[in-house]
Amino acid sequence: MKRENIITKLKKEKLTGRSGSSFPTWLKWQLVKKEKAEKKFIICNGSEGEPGTFKDGFILQNHPNEVIEGIKIALEFLDNSTAYIYLRKDYYKRFAYKLKKLTRNLAINIVKKQGGYLSGEETAICEAIEGKVALPRPKPPYPTQKGLWGYPTLVNNVETFYWVAKIAKNEYKNQKFFSISGDIKNPGVFQLPEKWTIKKVLQETKNIPNFDFFVQAGGGAAGEILLPNQLNRQIKGIATIIVFNRKKIDLFQLMKKWNNFFLRENCDKCTPCREGAFRIAEMLQKKKLDNKTLKDLFFVLDATSLCPLGKIMVNPFKSLIENLL
Amino acid sequence: MKKKSFYIFINGKKIKAKKGETILEVARKNNIEIPTLCYHPDLKEKASCRICVVEIKGKNRLVTSCSTEVQEGMEILTNSRRVKKARKINLELLFSQHKEECYDCVWQNNCQLLELAKKYKVTINRFKDRKTNYPVYQFGPAIIFDSSKCIDCRNCVEICEKQGVGFLEVKETKDHHLFKVVPRKDKVCVYCGQCLIHCPAGAFEGVGEFEEIEKPLNEKNKIVVVQFAPSIRTSIGEEFGMAYGEVVTGKIAAVLKKLGFDKVFDTSVGADFTTTEESKEIVERIKSNKNLPSLTSCCPAWVRYIEYYYPEFIHNLTTVRSPQVILGGLIKTYWAEKQKINPKNIVVVSIMPCIAKKYEITRPELKIKGMKPVDYVLTTRELARLIKRKKINFKKIKPEKLDNIFGNPSGAGVIYGASGGVMESAFRTTYEILTKKTLKRIDFKPMRGMKGIKKAEIKINGKVRKIAVVNGLGNAKKLLEEIKSNPKEKYTCIEVMACPGGCIGGGGQPIPTNKEIRKKRAQSLYTIDKKKHIRKAHKNPIVEKIYKEFLEKEKSLAHSILHTSYSKKTKEKIKKLK
Numbered sequence A: 001m002k003r004e005n006i007i008t009k010l011k012k013e014k015l016t017g018r019s020g021s022s023f024p025t026w027l028k029w030q031l032v033k034k035e036k037a038e039k040k041f042i043i044c045n046g047s048e049g050e051p052g053t054f055k056d057g058f059i060l061q062n063h064p065n066e067v068i069e070g071i072k073i074a075l076e077f078l079d080n081s082t083a084y085i086y087l088r089k090d091y092y093k094r095f096a097y098k099l100k101k102l103t104r105n106l107a108i109n110i111v112k113k114q115g116g117y118l119s120g121e122e123t124a125i126c127e128a129i130e131g132k133v134a135l136p137r138p139k140p141p142y143p144t145q146k147g148l149w150g151y152p153t154l155v156n157n158v159e160t161f162y163w164v165a166k167i168a169k170n171e172y173k174n175q176k177f178f179s180i181s182g183d184i185k186n187p188g189v190f191q192l193p194e195k196w197t198i199k200k201v202l203q204e205t206k207n208i209p210n211f212d213f214f215v216q217a218g219g220g221a222a223g224e225i226l227l228p229n230q231l232n233r234q235i236k237g238i239a240t241i242i243v244f245n246r247k248k249i250d251l252f253q254l255m256k257k258w259n260n261f262f263l264r265e266n267c268d269k270c271t272p273c274r275e276g277a278f279r280i281a282e283m284l285q286k287k288k289l290d291n292k293t294l295k296d297l298f299f300v301l302d303a304t305s306l307c308p309l310g311k312i313m314v315n316p317f318k319s320l321i322e323n324l325l
Numbered sequence B: 001m002k003k004k005s006f007y008i009f010i011n012g013k014k015i016k017a018k019k020g021e022t023i024l025e026v027a028r029k030n031n032i033e034i035p036t037l038c039y040h041p042d043l044k045e046k047a048s049c050r051i052c053v054v055e056i057k058g059k060n061r062l063v064t065s066c067s068t069e070v071q072e073g074m075e076i077l078t079n080s081r082r083v084k085k086a087r088k089i090n091l092e093l094l095f096s097q098h099k100e101e102c103y104d105c106v107w108q109n110n111c112q113l114l115e116l117a118k119k120y121k122v123t124i125n126r127f128k129d130r131k132t133n134y135p136v137y138q139f140g141p142a143i144i145f146d147s148s149k150c151i152d153c154r155n156c157v158e159i160c161e162k163q164g165v166g167f168l169e170v171k172e173t174k175d176h177h178l179f180k181v182v183p184r185k186d187k188v189c190v191y192c193g194q195c196l197i198h199c200p201a202g203a204f205e206g207v208g209e210f211e212e213i214e215k216p217l218n219e220k221n222k223i224v225v226v227q228f229a230p231s232i233r234t235s236i237g238e239e240f241g242m243a244y245g246e247v248v249t250g251k252i253a254a255v256l257k258k259l260g261f262d263k264v265f266d267t268s269v270g271a272d273f274t275t276t277e278e279s280k281e282i283v284e285r286i287k288s289n290k291n292l293p294s295l296t297s298c299c300p301a302w303v304r305y306i307e308y309y310y311p312e313f314i315h316n317l318t319t320v321r322s323p324q325v326i327l328g329g330l331i332k333t334y335w336a337e338k339q340k341i342n343p344k345n346i347v348v349v350s351i352m353p354c355i356a357k358k359y360e361i362t363r364p365e366l367k368i369k370g371m372k373p374v375d376y377v378l379t380t381r382e383l384a385r386l387i388k389r390k391k392i393n394f395k396k397i398k399p400e401k402l403d404n405i406f407g408n409p410s411g412a413g414v415i416y417g418a419s420g421g422v423m424e425s426a427f428r429t430t431y432e433i434l435t436k437k438t439l440k441r442i443d444f445k446p447m448r449g450m451k452g453i454k455k456a457e458i459k460i461n462g463k464v465r466k467i468a469v470v471n472g473l474g475n476a477k478k479l480l481e482e483i484k485s486n487p488k489e490k491y492t493c494i495e496v497m498a499c500p501g502g503c504i505g506g507g508g509q510p511i512p513t514n515k516e517i518r519k520k521r522a523q524s525l526y527t528i529d530k531k532k533h534i535r536k537a538h539k540n541p542i543v544e545k546i547y548k549e550f551l552e553k554e555k556s557l558a559h560s561i562l563h564t565s566y567s568k569k570t571k572e573k574i575k576k577l578k
């Protein structure tokens, strides 16, 4: 395939990033291509840190060849480039051996994730691979301009590379991978049309419960809470759905679980996220949610947090409180 | 290449800005007030406090002005309803982790936090203080760190790292995975005090910064002699609302007398002795080709840095004592004898720009006949506080002369306060000893300025010699490593000051301190030098006289007044006060 061709194809298929950001893939590739530099880097992000999300693991398990094929296309597309596959610790343990074998003669390295959730952010990955503490860098510059070791760097998700390979072979059917879990009969990863609503996804996978339920869609920590009558929509963010039985679940426990995730995973740098998560924990401990305070916390988290983590913290709490309390 | 410039709009006003500038920079240049806490021009911007947020038209989220660059046509609101609301809530959250102990805080008179609290109608106790039980540490005889006041900006961690020390770190705790700033057990603090002047929350203070400043005044039946360091004369005015760099030597003298000190002397005269003795030593070392490069030792933080982190360089340190110590020694020997005072009845107080000087005077090897040359060290801030407590109007006080016989320094003694000053002074003197000629071009410009490492080559008696001047311990570390990895790099002399810009940027100086302020303080020192009739240390009549009458005669006593020794230092237990 001619190199320029791939851009046209990606553009035509409207492929977007599969880490939740929905950035047009062709544009990202183009941006890195346009930068003038003696070398460039490619990072395949397999850090998958959002709870309830396991589709990248599924893809690495079942379709490693396609993922590598996608990376190879990027290697050919970008002059003088080298690639890294960045894997969260358990994926590294499970797949590194196989991937190393499959990439033996290629400019592809397999590296293990350092640190927690935030170290899956694209600039944090650059820091990690450079051997530094894996925390996000300020942006701009974006990795497309100055990424790994200061060189233009293309960071894409495992799934994105999978689809690039499919698009190159004209096998793309506008699908994506859904991670579905919770109180259901058929948990797992499903490859389904991306346009499908949450309801349709649950129906087609035979996962609509016959009890009173709600779901968390978009990630097991960052996703929003939706009631059965709110499912006629597509997922915002990562294609992850978790189903809960309303009778069985203790909402405070659930919120505590999220909160623990944020307390553990945030970097404690910025005021709203560090103190906000702590004050929410305090309220959960006392089982007393103060609405005015929560509103204020959500406001500063949403409007002023340093990185997206603080901002997404608002989603689950706000929607749970509105819908269920 | 000239930076592209364009227009932006702040609060509806059309303003010219340059590409690459931050919103904060442009706003401040145009006198538009935006509050900041974690921002410090010396450090990398961290954008963590989220107080400097502003609104940009067309953007949903607020952005931090300290870290966001302007773009053409940007429409910025610095005081919109959302901005004010966000600042208020974030301040309330910050206050919830800052224990207010305002009566003894280094920011007492210009606390950003309290000012902002008023302005944004902050309920400072909206949240229960989560840090009340956080520990208070003491680092040696110099610094107290109250971590219950910390607002987690991490400036101290960065500056300590930048100092090449890395004594402070953030550590995750079991308490809700929160991080806190803690001292490291495997390192030692060198007491430079840079953490203190970069902390927006007043979590650090000098030992005795509040409780003990009146002690020297209460020494009954003693002759209390005070000396003040070169760099104080161009910085203390700031504490009383005067311009940066304003020269107030005479006012300091007047105020010290008013406070009741019996004699007011100038540490710069001590510096003249240090220079003269150090130059002799350098000449010796050059002749015998031993212990080169010669490293200056008047900065106690630097000395401690060598003694702990680079003991292999101990023999390079000049054995000549620092100005305050030499002057203290002369006061308690030569001067006491002349005045017929029992030296045991003399108390010497030094006003210093420095926290490490509090430590220096505790070094046991400095004692002369069992006496400490200096009994108390007060910092610039502490003297200012004392003046305020005693309700003396510094701005209005009429300047007075300093006292004989240690009241009149050479110009060389005054520039000691700025990075490069020690080297320049030593050069003026060493040159004349080595060449036996008169140095005509006294100004040694390449040694001046704020650059971290300044290198130069000078030709003396036909031989080219390399010298270097360093400010900031991180830079010193760089140079030491360079020397270690490349033994062919042969320097004759290296001046090191631990603090950025030298003592004018010291840990005991008025806050805030930043590059622009340091520049002004330094420039004024050079203006004083320029105006002086005598600009070479060894030409100072009192230096000539005391050498001739006393130091050259009583060799062994002279040695104990002028020289000291160093030894390898080991780890110390960090004291927990609470």
Ligand code: SF4
Binding pocket: B149, B150, B151, B152, B153, B154, B155, B156, B157, B181, B195, B198, B199, B200, B201, B202, B203, B204
């Ligand atoms: S002690 Fe001060 S400088 Fe250090 S992190 Fe806390 S607030 Fe910032």
Ligand code: SF4
Binding pocket: B139, B143, B159, B160, B163, B165, B166, B167, B168, B188, B189, B190, B191, B192, B193, B194, B195, B196
């Ligand atoms: S005084 Fe200097 S060495 Fe000690 S903690 Fe502060 S910055 Fe670090």
Ligand code: SF4
Binding pocket: B191, B192, B298, B299, B300, B301, B302, B353, B354, B355, B356, B357, B497, B498, B499, B502, B503, B504, B505, B506, B507, B508
């Ligand atoms: S540079 Fe000056 S103020 Fe700073 S530690 Fe050294 S002697 Fe003290």
Ligand code: FES
Binding pocket: B035, B036, B037, B038, B039, B046, B047, B048, B049, B050, B051, B052, B053, B064, B065, B066, B067
């Ligand atoms: S001053 Fe800009 S975020 Fe703290």
